[in-house]
Amino acid sequence: MTMAWFRNLKKLSLTKPPLRSTNPHPFLPSTFLLSHFSSHPIPDAAAEAAELSRPPGLGPTVSGEKPRVVVLGSGWAGCRLMKGLDTSIYDVVCVSPRNHMVFTPLLASTCVGTLEFRSVAEPIGRIQPSISREPGSYFFLANCTSVNTDEHSVQCETVTDGLNTLKPWRFKLSYDKLIIALGSQPLTFGIHGVKEHAIFLREVYHAQEIRRKLLLNLMLSDVPGISVEEKRRLLHCVVVGGGPTGVEFSGELSDFIIKDVTQRYAHVKDYIQVTLIEANEILSSFDDRLRHYATKQLTKSGVQLVRGIVKDVKPQSIILNDGSEVPYGLLVWSTGVGPSPFVNSLEVPKSPGGRIGIDEWLRVPAVEDVFAIGDCSGFLESTGKQVLPALAQRCQDFIATIFGY
Amino acid sequence: MTMAWFRNLKKLSLTKPPLRSTNPHPFLPSTFLLSHFSSHPIPDAAAEAAELSRPPGLGPTVSGEKPRVVVLGSGWAGCRLMKGLDTSIYDVVCVSPRNHMVFTPLLASTCVGTLEFRSVAEPIGRIQPSISREPGSYFFLANCTSVNTDEHSVQCETVTDGLNTLKPWRFKLSYDKLIIALGSQPLTFGIHGVKEHAIFLREVYHAQEIRRKLLLNLMLSDVPGISVEEKRRLLHCVVVGGGPTGVEFSGELSDFIIKDVTQRYAHVKDYIQVTLIEANEILSSFDDRLRHYATKQLTKSGVQLVRGIVKDVKPQSIILNDGSEVPYGLLVWSTGVGPSPFVNSLEVPKSPGGRIGIDEWLRVPAVEDVFAIGDCSGFLESTGKQVLPALAQRCQDFIATIFGY
Structure with a gap:
């Protein structure tokens, strides 16, 4: 779908200086229309009338x-x-x-x-x-x-x-x-603030929002004038829900940190952290051996596993049922569907x-x-x-x- | 960055039924932390203090x-x-x-x-x-x-x-x-409504917005209950400014219509139209021969060339200086920069x-x-x-x- 003719045209034009300044009569193409829409194709009038008369x-x-x-x-x-x-x-x-x-x-x-x-x-x-x-x-x-x-x-x-x-x-x-x-659709268990502040991971636009926010936080955390505490908050990625989606996403995030953040955001690499919060055990529908393996791999790659139940979601932190407050910069919610x-x-x-x-x-x-x-x-x-x-x-x-x- | 181990894990799990229902003692990984953030790396304290004391x-x-x-x-x-x-x-x-x-x-x-x-x-x-x-x-x-x-x-x-x-x-x-x-930055010549209703073509997010709106209009124009007039408005793509950007974009749009819309949006293909509005001549800084060529090619591929000056931009139409009103579904503005x-x-x-x-x-x-x-x-x-x-x-x-x- 590239316009080869126009590309050629641009190339040609560089080899010859524009003539405009020496041309007192600007070129007026005869194809410029005085009335608009005249070239619209006119669909069959009967079909059109039929279309309008139908409910x-x-x-x-x-x-x-x-x-x-x-x-x-x-x-x-x-x-x-x-x-x-x-x-x-x-x-x-x-x-x-x-x-x-x-x-x-x-x-x-x-x-x-x-x-x-x-x-x-x-x-x-x-x-x-x-x-x-x-x-x-x-x-x-x-x-x-x-x-x-x-x-x-x-x-x-x-x-x-x-x-x-x-x-x-x-x-x-x-x-x-x-x-x-x-x-x-994603379950929120009626927890206040989930829909407003957390991002689900079900649609392409969710993934786009997560990527956008992650990169924005990485960049902002490097700007002078930000406190160490705020830097840590911005770069704290919290995933709620230890099912396959939450585990897979936590793993992708930690891979991203190990492979990309250390290279491309070296100034702030020591401040980024992934935390996976799950009320029970991760991958609860899988068998023991596999849960053990996943736990070991996630921990090895730096994901912090936290057992807890989210009670409230605020714009910059979540409150767990033991009363503790967890600040976050990115919150992804994947606690199953209903x-x-x-x-x-x-x-x-x-x-x-x-x-x-x-x-x-x-x-x-x-x-x-x-x-x-x-x-x-x-x-x-x-x-x-x-x-x-x-x-x-x-x-x-x-x-x-x-x-x- | 793919998590090969997790993919394997999912595959394995299919070969063996989950044991959960038969296991009365849920597995609690010892790595689940009771206190949060304890695994945060602690940057050098002196550096941190220095950072905070500086303006x-x-x-x-x-x-x-x-x-x-x-x-x-x-x-x-x-x-x-x-x-x-x-x-x-x-x-x-x-x-x-x-x-x-x-x-x-x-x-x-x-x-x-x-x-x-x-x-x-x-x-x-x-x-x-x-x-x-x-x-x-x-x-x-x-x-x-x-x-x-x-x-x-x-x-x-x-x-x-x-x-x-x-x-x-x-x-x-x-x-x-x-x-x-x-x-x-794009010139709007102080024309009312340009910033609110038109899309420029300078940044990636502009292109994303154009693509999104174009596809949305194509889909909506096919839904029952829409009048023929409204269908035509939604599918009228107006480009203001006949410089290289406007000409290139008009050409890409007409290619898209010829190659994709006819295939993928066959129901509405007869209602879509591209109009390029320019106050003077298109590609005014190029020479006559090339302007002629571009004009011929655009016209051949169905782009309607209109000579006019935009006076006002409304949410669904633009007003030209001769008083005529041009309804649009997509309006792209590329009249140069300042x-x-x-x-x-x-x-x-x-x-x-x-x-x-x-x-x-x-x-x-x-x-x-x-x-x-x-x-x-x-x-x-x-x-x-x-x-x-x-x-x-x-x-x-x-x-x-x-x-x-």
Whole structure:
């Protein structure tokens, strides 16, 4: 996409001095238009009129049209399903506030520059190209706000973050099959200040914020006029939660300190510290031997492991349940996930943990044509299955069995 | 920097089920600390006391220390100078609100994804590694607020954008040689609304903002419930200023539309339009033949060229001097550059255009040990030289002659 002709042009121009000062009649290209927008392509007028007369949204599909699969969410489960969907049989409409899938296990590596952000995000349009090309398939940057299972429709609202010139608007989508793949959201246990002052590690913009803050703190801590105490606070990276995310991120941070900070921020290298705070034990779902190993490795690489429960989060420090105050410059919160308010609001039977209850075919019982997959779903106790394995990996079987091919 | 051991650990853990539920005594690693911060390295106490007793900043160098070169700015000129400086002879201290150099000619390509942002930004610490390692060399993330040439010192203030927990603070730097390399800033000609609603194209964050807005508009324009008129507005990309930046960016945009939008945003491809507005002629400092060529190429690739002067910038439209209103979804402003308020505030003789006046040795006359280089400087009329060629390229000669090697 580089403009080779313009690059050449610039090169040429250096070999010949500009003629402007000797040219009394400035050049006026004949292509300069006097009226604006005249070159806008005019879409078919009838189609345009039809578009305006319809209520906002996509109405029920009619005979002759492909059945419409509406997918809520663009995480592992939703994307796996869309990727496998046969778009010669179905139209697919994805509704999500995020236009890409995040390869979450590698997100921690992007915070310190090991990986580039682009490397861990895959556009939905590349996962399922039909959504950007087929006339009946779409990606809508929006949140689903309610589901009407009787009417077979969902109500949505656009996401217009940061566009102060544009108010969000609502629209309705009719579905033939509805796939709820809305994932989960970080748990804060109602602790005051977490949302305001801590950074989660679930989205690309979280990783960007962490990287930005880390580098800013490293630079500011080197500026004259800062006290040693404040320098230590700025460079204290606190990770709350010793699950895989917290452990991986702590490890990446300590690698960054050992390999990069000592080289690139040598003046302040003795002031930086990583602390991992966990209420119980780190990697609690893994076995003893592995926990021991992780503990040894983290400690060896300089990560301070602290057992404690966070009681309060202030702008520059956290308070633990033993009353001690821990100053921080960067606070990353990864204490597990739970259902989103939207999932909580759905009036359907839930599985343990508040997930959307599903039967062994991933169907939401008692309503027609509604399925739930991935982290937002769990097998109902009546199925006799363990709650958890309704994971993205199951989607392929699911597609094959439910969608009949 | 990847944590191979942890990846292995995760793999291992899959081969063996977690033992947690069968283990009544949770594992408590002995390395969990009860007191916090005990593992903080304690810097030398005397050094610490000395640091606190000094007024914030770097005082005059004393006999036995290397002379200190303070460089204000981290653009082409400042970076070229720092790169060439012999740090075995001089200590170098760079003061800039930006910790990297931007390869500006390629910035337009990053707006549409042709290049990654990282590819056009080079950290100062990589350009001159001494600033992150040598005891007397530093990079300070700050702005210079005033120069005291009698005292041989500059007053600075830290940049703490986005760190709401930290107020900026001031510090003083003594210099042996001062290099002012502060560049220029975009001209808005006092037109109302430019700073609020238009995006410049000078920094990496500008390019990021342009890319973000472009993609957001593309996605929103495809959501049901939007009128055709609003769709056209959202997808109208207006570039004001037909210099090299505006022309290059318009070309990149049209390439993006031809190659990417038609594929990835096929539903809305007929509604997107690029308009380049210029008061006179595009590429006015280049010769006729090249202007003709550029005009032909831009027109061929669908860019609408409009001759006009912008009178007012509103949140969703601009008003031209003929009274016509041009709605836009993205507005990029590149109408040239001029001196910054700081350069204006300096009470030194100026060259035409408000640049810091310099003699043929790039010295600021009448004051000692102060030099100005790059876009912020211009030869004084008394030198008999053309104003302009005090460019970054001159730095090498400059270093060789002024700094005596």
